[in-house]
Structures are given as structure tokens and as C-alpha cells.
Amino acid sequence: MATDQEKTRMCLKQLLEKPGNGNCADCGAAEPEWASYTLGVFVCHSCSGLHRNIAQISKVKSVLLDPWSSSELEFMDSAGNNAAKAKYEQIVPAFYYQPTHRDCTLLRDQWIRAKYERKEFLCVEKQEPYSAGYREGFLWKRGRDNGQYLNRKFILSEREGVLKYFNKHDAREPKAIMRINTVNATFQPAKIGTAHGLQITYLKENSTRNIFVYHEDGKEMVDWFNAIRAARFNYLQVAFPGTPKSDLLPKLTRNYIKEGYMEKTGPKHTEGFKKRWFSMDDRRLMYFKDPLVSKLRDMKKLLQLHNATSRWCSCVFLLFINQNKLFAEMWKHQHWSTLIFRVAE
Numbered sequence: 001m002a003t004d005q006e007k008t009r010m011c012l013k014q015l016l017e018k019p020g021n022g023n024c025a026d027c028g029a030a031e032p033e034w035a036s037y038t039l040g041v042f043v044c045h046s047c048s049g050l051h052r053n054i055a056q057i058s059k060v061k062s063v064l065l066d067p068w069s070s071s072e073l074e075f076m077d078s079a080g081n082n083a084a085k086a087k088y089e090q091i092v093p094a095f096y097y098q099p100t101h102r103d104c105t106l107l108r109d110q111w112i113r114a115k116y117e118r119k120e121f122l123c124v125e126k127q128e129p130y131s132a133g134y135r136e137g138f139l140w141k142r143g144r145d146n147g148q149y150l151n152r153k154f155i156l157s158e159r160e161g162v163l164k165y166f167n168k169h170d171a172r173e174p175k176a177i178m179r180i181n182t183v184n185a186t187f188q189p190a191k192i193g194t195a196h197g198l199q200i201t202y203l204k205e206n207s208t209r210n211i212f213v214y215h216e217d218g219k220e221m222v223d224w225f226n227a228i229r230a231a232r233f234n235y236l237q238v239a240f241p242g243t244p245k246s247d248l249l250p251k252l253t254r255n256y257i258k259e260g261y262m263e264k265t266g267p268k269h270t271e272g273f274k275k276r277w278f279s280m281d282d283r284r285l286m287y288f289k290d291p292l293v294s295k296l297r298d299m300k301k302l303l304q305l306h307n308a309t310s311r312w313c314s315c316v317f318l319l320f321i322n323q324n325k326l327f328a329e330m331w332k333h334q335h336w337s338t339l340i341f342r343v344a345e
Contacts, residue, residue, distance in 0.1 A: 012035075015080070016042060020082035021080050033062060036060050037068075040080060040084055043060070046101065050112050088121060093230070098111060107187060113219070131230055133158035135227045138153055140213060141212070154213075158230070165211075176204075176211070183200060183228060184201045196216070258278075276288065276289065277290055
């Protein structure tokens with residue numbers, strides 16, 4: 001005869017089989033093994049830790065390891081992930097980034113807080129920080145020469161179609177003007193060295209530029225990120241009228257396909273191998289002297305991956321891209337070669 005604990009586990013397993021409960025309510029990870037018994041949602045182990053940050057709202061238990069009362073089971077049965085989604089995600093803006101289990105902790109934490117703590121998607125007035133079309137504030141920006149982070153004023157104007165920053169708080173002219181149609185933003189906590197680190201990439205005179213910024217307040221940083229996405233969404237809707245939203249949303253911001261170090265040399269066999277930071281962005285393969293490079297003069301090369309061939313020579317990988325020769329010591333990085341040719345096809 002089944003014990004009470006076995007009956008509880010059986011009941012919870014049956015609840016997990018209900019539509020919507022088979023994936024984490026917050027990041028979509030498969031087979032969640034935790035649950036918030038105050039919100040009525042099933043979540044993955046990682047998101048359960050983030051729910052503990054809002055313990056006044058969400059209290060979590062292991063589905064299989066913790067004891068459950070009959071009233072808690074009844075509530076979970078009456079609620080569930082689909083019901084919570086209908087309740088807490090009523091008016092999520094199309095441009096708002098909804099993180100997956102592959103995204104950084106900051107994005108997932110602020111998504112959880114926005115839904116359950118601040119209830120931003122129940123009232124459009126609460127979405128003003130990123131949907132108003134104009135945003136002004138201060139961010140810590142990494143200096144190009146010394147690597148120090150300095151407080152800089154930033155202004156995002158959807159009407160002007162620009163993001164700009166100023167070196168001095170009272171400066172009349174911006175230090176840089178970034179056209180929204182060329183801007184990309186992606187969180188890079190490990191690369192930048194802070195949990196709130198954001199890399200903003202843009203084009204200036206057809207050259208790629210990078211700036212690296214952060215803010216101590218996680219909400220502030222994610223609001224900036226979504227404000228950039230909102231401005232990009234507005235630009236794309238105007239530039240491509242009639243295009244379905246589903247085609248525009250993937251173009252708002254993008255993560256790098258792959259980044260990391262490889263050793264490379266040039267076409268002259270007399271040159272030694274040098275360690276360089278490689279980034280694959282869409283169909284572009286770029287390499288830099290170091291990961292936190294900002295200006296074009298530091299960028300070593302940009303190769304368009306429209307066409308690529310290769311051959312192995314000893315333990316050296318010889319890559320031909322659009323008539324450009326690139327020797328890269330890839331015997332330790334064979335996954336790079338596979339990825340390059342998949343993108344170039």
C-alpha cells in the first residue's frame with residue numbers, strides 16, 4: 001500500500017504532466033523539479049534560486065524531496081504554469097526580451113521580478129521606463145585607453161533614432177552618436193567582469209565599434225536593454241512596413257554565435273602564432289587583439305562568411321574566406337571550424 005509520501009510524489013508527477021507544467025514557467029527549461037507553492041508555478045532549479053530573492057512573494061519547494069501539505073497540492077492543481085502565464089504576462093510588449101535558460105542570470109532575475117514582484121505586465125504605465133521612446137540616465141562606461149569605468153550620461157531617442165553619450169554631465173555635444181539602425185546590445189557578464197555588463201556594438205563610417213557599460217542596479221540595466229530593443233522595433237516597423245512581427249523580433253538584438261581565443265598567423269609562414277580574440281556575429285567573423293576592444297584601429301580583421309574553404313596542414317587549420325587567407329591553430333578548437341562552415345553555407 002502506498003505511503004502518504006509516495007501518494008504526494010505521484011500527485012506531483014501527474015501535475016507536471018498537465019499542459020504547460022513540463023517546462024519552467026520562467027525560462028522554459030525542460031522537466032522542472034521545483035515549484036513555487038505560493039505562486040502556483042513549476043520552475044527549474046536555477047530559477048528556483050532566483051525566486052528565493054523574492055521570498056516575500058514566492059516560496060519554493062523541491063517537487064520530489066520536500067514534504068507537501070494537501071492544501072499546497074490543491075493550490076498547485078488549481079493554478080499551474082499556464083494559469084500563471086495568463087495572469088502575470090497579460091500585456092508583455094512584443095519587443096520585451098523574454099529570457100531562456102541559456103541567458104545570463106541578470107535577465108532571468110529581472111524577468112521574474114518584473115512578472116511577480118513589480119507586476120509590470122498588468123499595467124502599461126509600469127512599462128514606461130523602456131517603452132516611452134526616450135530614456136536618459138547615467139551608466140558606467142569602460143574607457144578605451146586605461147580600462148577604467150567612468151560615469152557617463154546616455155540619451156536614447158526613438159524619435160531621433162539615436163543612442164548617444166556625453167563625456168561630461170553638462171556637455172552640449174555628445175562624444176558619440178550611435179544610429180539605432182546599426183546598434184546591437186548583448187549582455188556579456190563574464191567578458192566584461194560584472195554581472196550587469198552590457199556590450200553595445202554599432203557602426204561608424206562602416207566600421208564596427210564597441211562600448212562596454214554597466215549599472216549597479218540590475219533593473220536599470222535591463223530597462224536600458226529593453227529600451228534599445230523598443231527603439232529598434234520602432235525603426236524596423238517604419239523601415240519595413242507590413243513585415244510580420246515574427247520576422248522583426250529576431251533582428252532587435254542578437255547574441256554572438258561564438259566567442260573565444262584562438263592562435264593565428266598571417267599568410268607569411270615566417271610569422272609566429274599570436275593569441276587573438278575571435279567573435280562570430282551573424283555571418284561575420286572578427287578577431288581582435290583582446291576581448292574588450294572598442295575602436296576600429298584595434299580590430300585586426302573582419303571576414304564576411306559568404307564563402308569558405310579549408311584544408312588541414314599538420315596541426316594548423318588553413319581557412320580561405322573570400323580570397324583572404326587566415327591561418328588559425330585550431331587543433332585545440334575544432335568546434336570553431338565546424339561552426340564556421342555551417343554559417344558560411
